[in-house]
Amino acid sequence: MKQLKSIALALVVALGTMTASAQTTKKVDVAKSKLTWVGKKVTGQHDGTITLKEGALVFKGKKIAGGNFTVDMTTINSTDLEGKGKEKLDGHLKADDFFGVEKFPTSKLVFKTIGTKSNNTYAITADLTIKDITHPITFDLVVGKNVATAKLMIDRTKYDIKYGSKSFFESIGDKAINDEFELNVNLAY
Template structure:
């Protein structure tokens, strides 16, 4: 009887450990993508930016954490060609916007995660851009070896002032909206 109790306790401990075990899954940066959309009064521009590295943490099958580094030097406009594309890419990389020479990377670190069911999680994370860190909240959907999320970022919180109605008056149709969108698809 004593052996049966010992085996039962060992089995329950093993099952509990297996259920609560954390697994870190490195993100495949080659297969993952980040697409951005920036809007202004007279239209919008869109493009891509590359992940430098990242990982998602799972506790059992549930999302439990994550951290990512974005290569800000990879900002790429996809809706323009030639000289106009080069000009916008250069401007986005300049101190007017993301200042990639002094801030070549940005980071996102998950802080809290709430399970909404059906593989959807509400994530609260710290987003660092240009040396400034602010909280951001977004939903992430996880399916097998992929995850996706849409983040709405307020650039004014990161002191990105160019063309912003939050910092300048009378910009008229030259106003660039403070919020930009990131559509993220992760493969791991």
């Protein structure tokens, strides 16, 4: 009888441990999520939006355990301009000397390592793929109830986007565009 109780207790403990360590994948609601970008240059800045195609956050209990996202690069949209200026900028951002969206219609982000900074803030190292070029990127992810936010600083020159970069064209003067652009992420899940 003691042996049966011991086996039963071991089974309960094992099942409890498996349940506690089980992972849950939560799909991101792409319609409610928002990605905004800011690109700066010597003479000012431009900002806009881009659409998330799909994404998911993986939880182990209440903690982040993973994530992967696909961005629809064909949706690059400037929001600070109108008319011909907007058409020109949007077209240029989609062209080969920037994101080349005809050949590279999506970009991807996959979490690789996750560190806990506080109860709901995580230090993320992820692989970011733009134009089929992958580099690691680090950022903080803040997780709330059914929402997660992050600010990524992306060096576009690592992804063969050199247009207007002072790092590659020293005599460009006031036409220089900053190598880094900012991507603000607000995920609903």
